[in-house]
Amino acid sequence: MIFEKLTMRGSLCLAVVLLMAATAAEAHHSFAMYDHTRTLTLKGTVTKFQWTNPHAYLEIDVRDTKGAVKHYTLEGTSINMMQRIGWRSNMIRFGDSIKVVMAPVTSGEAVGLLLEVTLANGETKALGVPAENTFKRTPEQEQRP
Amino acid sequence: MMSAKTALLAAAGILVFAAFSHTPSSYAQAPQSAAGIPDITGSWERARDASIPAQSQPPLKPQFLKEQQAKTQAAREASAKGTPLADRATMCLPEGMPAMMGATFPIEILQSKGQVTIIEEAFTQVRRILLDQPQKAVDDVEPGFYGHSVGHWEGGTLVVDTVGVRENVVFQNAPHSADMRIKERISLGANGILRDDVTIEDPATLEKPWTFTFGYRRIPNYSLLEYVCEDNREFADEKGQQKFRVDTPANPGK
Numbered sequence: 558m559i560f561e562k563l564t565m566r567g568s569l570c571l572a573v574v575l576l577m578a579a580t581a582a583e584a585h586h587s588f589a590m591y592d593h594t595r596t597l598t599l600k601g602t603v604t605k606f607q608w609t610n611p612h613a614y615l616e617i618d619v620r621d622t623k624g625a626v627k628h629y630t631l632e633g634t635s636i637n638m639m640q641r642i643g644w645r646s647n648m649i650r651f652g653d654s655i656k657v658v659m660a661p662v663t664s665g666e667a668v669g670l671l672l673e674v675t676l677a678n679g680e681t682k683a684l685g686v687p688a689e690n691t692f693k694r695t696p697e698q699e700q701r702p
Numbered sequence: 703m704m705s706a707k708t709a710l711l712a713a714a715g716i717l718v719f720a721a722f723s724h725t726p727s728s729y730a731q732a733p734q735s736a737a738g739i740p741d742i743t744g745s746w747e748r749a750r751d752a753s754i755p756a757q758s759q760p761p762l763k764p765q766f767l768k769e770q771q772a773k774t775q776a777a778r779e780a781s782a783k784g785t786p787l788a789d790r791a792t793m794c795l796p797e798g799m800p801a802m803m804g805a806t807f808p809i810e811i812l813q814s815k816g817q818v819t820i821i822e823e824a825f826t827q828v829r830r831i832l833l834d835q836p837q838k839a840v841d842d843v844e845p846g847f848y849g850h851s852v853g854h855w856e857g858g859t860l861v862v863d864t865v866g867v868r869e870n871v872v873f874q875n876a877p878h879s880a881d882m883r884i885k886e887r888i889s890l891g892a893n894g895i896l897r898d899d900v901t902i903e904d905p906a907t908l909e910k911p912w913t914f915t916f917g918y919r920r921i922p923n924y925s926l927l928e929y930v931c932e933d934n935r936e937f938a939d940e941k942g943q944q945k946f947r948v949d950t951p952a953n954p955g956k
Contacts, residue, residue, distance in 0.1 A: 587789075587944055589781035609933040611794060616949075630948055632935070637807055637823055637927045663784040666948055 588686065591660040591670040595695045599629060600656045606649040608636055615649065615671055617657070631659050631671040634684050642685045653677040660692045738858045740890040743813045745924040748805040752895045752917025760876045766907045773875040780943070788938030788945075794931035796825035798847030798871035799864055800884050800900055803916050810926045818853060818860060823926045831862050840865045840881055847871050849884070860888040879906035894920060 601617035613633035618626050633639065636646075649655065654677055659669030672692060675681045683689070762770055780787045796802065803809075807823035818831040829848040836852070843850040843866030853862040864884040872878065882904040890896050895917050902912040935947040 587781060587786035587792075589786035590784055590944060590946065592784070607933065610929050611791075611931050611934055611936075614933070614935070632946070635807075635824070635929075637929055640927060662946065664946075666946075668946060668948055 588660075588670055590662055590664070591692070592663050593660065593692050595693060595700075596658050596660055596672065597669060597695070597700055598656065598658050598697045600654070601629065603649055603651055603653040603655060604628070605651065606646075608646040610635055610637065612636075613639060613671075615657070615674070617655070627667060629659075629667045629669060631657060631669050633671045634686055638685050642683070644682065648676060648682070649674070650677075658694070737855065739813075739855050740858050741813070742811050742818075742860075742888070742890055742896060745808050745810050745921040745926060746805070746896055746918035747808045747921050749895055749917040749919040752897065752919070754913075754915035756874055756912065756914035758874075760874065760912050761909045762876060762907055763909055766877050769877055770875045777875075786944045788936075788942055792934075792936050792938055792944050794825075794934045796827045796847055797822075798827070799829065799849050799867050799873075800902065801871075801873045802827045802829070802848070803886075803898055803900065805916065805918065807929070808921055808924060808926060809918070821926060823929055825931060826929050831860070837863050837865065845869070845880060858889055860886075862886040862888065873902075876912075877907055878902075878904045881906060896920075 599617065599619050601619040603615065603617055605614070605616040607614040607616070613636050615631040615633060617629050617631065619629060620626050636644070656675040657669075657671060658673045659671050662668040662670075670686065670692070671684050672686055672689060672694075673681060673683045686692070758774070759767065760770065777787050777789070790797075797804070797806075802822045802824075803820075805822060809823070810821045812819040812821070816833050818833065820829050820831070821827065827848070829851060831851040831853040833852075834854050838850055845866055845868040847868065849864040849866040851862055851864040853860050855861070862885070864886070865882070867878070867882055867884065869878060869880055882902060885901040885903065887899040888896065889899075896919075898916045898918070900914055900916065902908065935949075936944055937947060939945045
């Protein structure tokens with residue numbers, strides 16, 4: 558009974574959080590075009606880290622096991638939001654080897670929403686995507702490109 | 703030799719200086735009157751726990767409510783399908799009034815002689831509240847994003863009146879007429895929470911005034927960052943859907 562009450566309270570809290578997140582997100586650019594049900598983890602070489610608003614962009618080349626290169630465009634959040642959580646424009650440079658976790662765009666293009674980056678120095682940093690917990694993470698070994 | 707009067711004035715000056723130099727603001731002191739006008743100069747962020755959000759169903763007249771609910775529902779459904787509708791943010795347009803007071807990003811308040819200025823970091827939105835001036839007639843204000851705001855202090859409360867917000871600058875999809883009037887009462891509580899009690903009056907579209915409250919907390923030692931909407935790769939396609947421009951690998955971005 559108590560457990561049931563707690564769960565109900567929990568879902569209510571979650572609903573409120575989601576609603577608030579949705580309201581906050583509505584005021585800015587929508588991330589709804591990205592797949593909320595799965596993520597891709599990519600290891601690649603940086604061709605550009607673009608420090609702009611409304612969002613930062615990260616361009617990377619990813620080499621597959623056969624040596625073919627595929628280019629990905631990854632959308633970040635606002636550089637203002639990124640700065641407030643410790644990001645700096647010089648943290649990623651041309652040619653850096655990095656790892657990213659991204660939510661692929663639903664259109665199937667080689668585009669994704671950047672959720673987290675493991676920098677060349679090994680440090681992992683999140684992007685501060687609003688309502689980030691609504692993007693379901695796929696374990697790396699279960700991923701399909 | 704210093705007269706008693708001069709000494710008294712000097713002592714009073716030191717006291718006033720001491721009082722002002724201990725305020726939490728890191729800014730140069732704004733003129734403060736003895737009338738209890740609070741120092742609200744500085745950076746603030748939205749305190750959602752101290753806000754009274756606008757109802758998802760504003761007190762619109764039935765035909766306008768229908769329009770507002772349909773728009774909100776369509777946007778929600780499109781987003782749920784992963785094909786969001788383009789909105790004004792897609793076009794990199796600022797929110798305008800009263801949405802900018804929602805402070806998705808921090809705001810800065812500046813008190814200067816005859817004016818209170820509010821800057822919202824996102825889109826570098828600026829509104830000027832002209833103090834102790836008569837409000838203009840709606841017809842004398844060119845419609846804009848922020849409207850024409852005048853204000854005066856009633857004790858510790860800044861009372862603001864805004865007219866001239868463009869009809870396509872909307873809050874929560876609620877339509878409004880050119881005659882919409884936004885009334886605000888901005889006050890600083892003993893708990894350090896700054897509140898903006900907003901009342902929207904628009905008899906043409908609203909059945910009764912629409913009221914809500916934005917609460918803010920000071921952000922110590924924070925200076926607003928610049929925000930230029932420089933490379934917006936999102937755009938509205940011919941169906942009004944938000945799409946994303948993918949640059950060629952040979953020339954990614956700008």
